[in-house]
Amino acid sequence: MPSPLSGSVPQSVIIAGGGIAGIAAALRLAEAGVAVTLLETRKKLGGRATSFVDVRSGAILDNCQHVVLGCCTNYLDLLARLGESDKITWTDVQWWIEPGGRTSVIRPGPLPAPGHFSFSMLGVRFLSWPEVSSLARAMLAVLRVDRTRWRDRTFAQFLAQQGQSERVIRRFWTPVIVSACNLEPHKVAASSALHVFQEGFLAHRDAASIGVSTVPLVQLYDRAEEVIRAAGGTIELGCSVERVEPGAVITGGGGGGGGGGGERLTADRVICALPVERAIDALPESDPRLPLMRRFTHSPILGVHLVFDRPVLTTPHAVLVDCAVQWLFRKDEAGRSLHAVISGADDWMPLTEAQIGERVLADIRRCIPAARGATLLSVRAVKEKRATFAPTPEVEASRPPALAPGSEDHVILAGDYTATGWPATMEGATRSGYAAAAAVLGRPARELVVPDIQVALGARLLGLSPPSHREEGMKAGR
Ligand SMILES: Cc1cc2nc3c(=O)[nH]c(=O)nc-3n(C[C@H](O)[C@H](O)[C@H](O)COP(=O)(O)OP(=O)(O)OC[C@H]3O[C@@H](n4cnc5c(N)ncnc54)[C@H](O)[C@@H]3O)c2cc1C
CATH class of the missing domain: 1.10.405 (Guanine Nucleotide Dissociation Inhibitor; domain 1)
Structure with missing residues (x-):
């Protein structure tokens, strides 16, 4: 049986899923002296904020440009704990x-x-x-x-x-x-x-303020492995979790990692930091949060890597007004290598890479005269069909808490989809991980979750009220 949350601090915790939420929870628990085992199905940590080696060019590309804002106090705290804050470059x-x-x-x-x-x-x-x-x-x-x-x-x-x-x-x-x-x-x-x-x-x-990583996203989390291991934690990469229970996880038959296959691993507590669609399959049918979680739908994002034969974009980024492409990012000093982001990209999912390239190029040429004479040398489109949950009114009302209501004997949830009060972002994922760690330690979430950016006096005088925000954000804990 798992240790009661209100009783003594658990000695051991298994975390299923090594995305940002899982990393954040593992780090805070390892820092608190808890023996953490982090199980991740891929060979790298980082989850949806990730990079891959492009077989055509050999370059390491991010699945999509990820942006952090100055208000993302918890994600910035996580990067500081990992010693990676200097990898973010800022512009206001x-x-x-x-x-x-x-x-x-x-x-x-x-x-x-x-x-x-x-x-x-x-x-x-x-x-x-x-x-x-x-x-x-x-x-x-x-x-x-x-x-x-x-x-x-x-x-x-x-x-x-x-x-x-x-x-x-x-x-x-x-x-x-x-x-x-x-x-x-x-x-x-x-x-x-x-x-x-x-x-x-x-x-x-x-x-x-807009921050972007100066290194491939996946490299931001390399240090997480070191830091969690140095604090006594264990990380099993290539280990697929099939089921999560209050005091155990069952790994999948095909798992190639140290978690083996079809094995039952036990711990005082279990945190499920899997994406919502995987968590639904892995949780016990009796979990009272499942009906809420089954209401979730997803929204796709398309990231398009482009290389031109000459400089096209002179600024670090650009919002394209009245275009299907919302943001362009400059990926090299010269402005030949660009990344286009199309969020809410349902209409783009059926398109081929060539069609995507044509449409993106048309928007770039409409807005940037320098691109009209430039030749597009390569296009690499990355479709993320389940990029984030779709924050519709129905889904927003269904975001599950870290702890099942009325019971302490349940798997603790972490992930950007939980009731953090934040959209599906790296900040939301970090908050959920910190709140899950607080739940394990039997401490209020506010003790581990970093406070929101301070609301300026003028904003407060004009009516922006911080207390309601804080209450909302604390739902992930208790
Ligand atoms: C294209 C794209 C663009 C984005 N842009 C931004 C942005 O600009 N700014 C921003 O803040 N956010 C952005 N996001 C959102 C951000 O990436 C996510 O909110 C965040 O990474 C979610 O982290 P998570 O830990 O909650 O979930 P995940 O990253 O999904 O982590 C879950 C982990 O569980 C693992 N897993 C899955 N199944 C199993 C299993 N059976 N066993 C073990 N492990 C398993 C997965 O491999 C993954 O590592 C973007 C997302 C995408 C996809």
């Missing part, structure tokens, strides 16, 4: 490029938050003056609204209530929200989208 500037090449620069100005983007927004050229003024009014409403009351409605409904025109929605709100939540405004729960603007734009002048 956003370049928005319209078809035809006109560029608007959005960056924090002299005013304190939440007014830090005001000067930039007054200068944007992809919206008219009346549109910027209507956007400012909507932002004031975003500041004041209690987002937890908008969980059962879509963001499109919120924007309609604020009188946002179709053009402002298409040119401003949609690219931000599709990129952050991986779902369009008419599908995404308003609470999730409001979270992005409240925490990621308005709370603090550094909240929207």
Whole structure:
């Protein structure tokens, strides 16, 4: 039988799944002196934030560009614990490029938050003056609204209530929200989208700073293996978990790792950090969270690696206004090697790589005049069909807690899909891992989960209220 959570601290914990949630839980538990065994089916840690060797070029490519924002306090804490903070390069500037090449620069100005983007927004050229003024009014409403009351409605409904025109929605709100939540405004729960603007734009002048890794994503987690092992933990790579129970896991028959195959491994506690669709199959049928978890659906993301024969993009990244491609990232100094990201990419999934290349190239040529004379030398499209859960109102209402309600004798859940209050992100995954570790240690989640970015005084005076956010985030623990 597993140790009761409220009793003595468990001596041993098995964690199924070595994505960011599993890594975060393993690290915090190993630091606390618990004997951790982390089981991961792949040969590398990192899960969906990963890289692969491209057989055509031999290059190590990320499955997709991953972005961290300044408001991601827990993921940044995880990188610091791994000694990898210096692998992130930061900018607080956003370049928005319209078809035809006109560029608007959005960056924090002299005013304190939440007014830090005001000067930039007054200068944007992809919206008219009346549109910027209507956007400012909507932002004031975003500041004041209690987002937890908008969980059962879509963001499109919120924007309609604020009188946002179709053009402002298409040119401003949609690219931000599709990129952050991986779902369009008419599908995404308003609470999730409001979270992005409240925490990621308005709370603090550094909240929207954009960080990207300077090394392939997979290398960020190499140190996790060392650090967890150095703290006395065990990592079994290539070990597939079939079933998770309150005090045991059963590994799969084909597992090639040290966990063997068809083996029953026991521990005081078990954390299930598998993706939601795998967790559904692995949990005991009696787990009361399963009906919620079965409501989850997914949304795809497409990452496209492109190499041109000459420099195309001069800025580190660009948002393409009014295009199917939402973000472009420059992947080399010269700007010949680019990465295009299409979130909410359902329509792209049936396309061939050649068709994808053509469509992406068309958007790039529409917006970046320098690309019109450039030849596209190679295209590598990576389709992630189950990139993230789809944060619809129904799914947002179904996010399961780390601990089964009313019982301590259940598998502890971790993963970006659990009730962290965050969209499916590396931050959400880290929070869930820290909260799961807190649950094992019998401590309140807030003792291990790093607080949100501090809400600036001006934002608080205008109505942004931190306490409701904190309560929401704590649901992952107890
Ligand atoms: C294309 C794409 C782009 C993204 N962009 C961003 C971004 O820009 N910013 C951001 O913050 N987030 C982004 N995300 C989301 C982010 O990657 C995820 O939210 C996060 O990595 C989820 O971590 P996790 O640990 O919860 O789940 P996972 O990463 O899914 O981890 C689960 C782990 O369990 C393992 N596993 C599965 N089955 C078994 C089994 N049977 N036995 C043992 N192990 C098993 C998996 O291999 C995996 O390692 C993106 C995701 C994708 C796919």
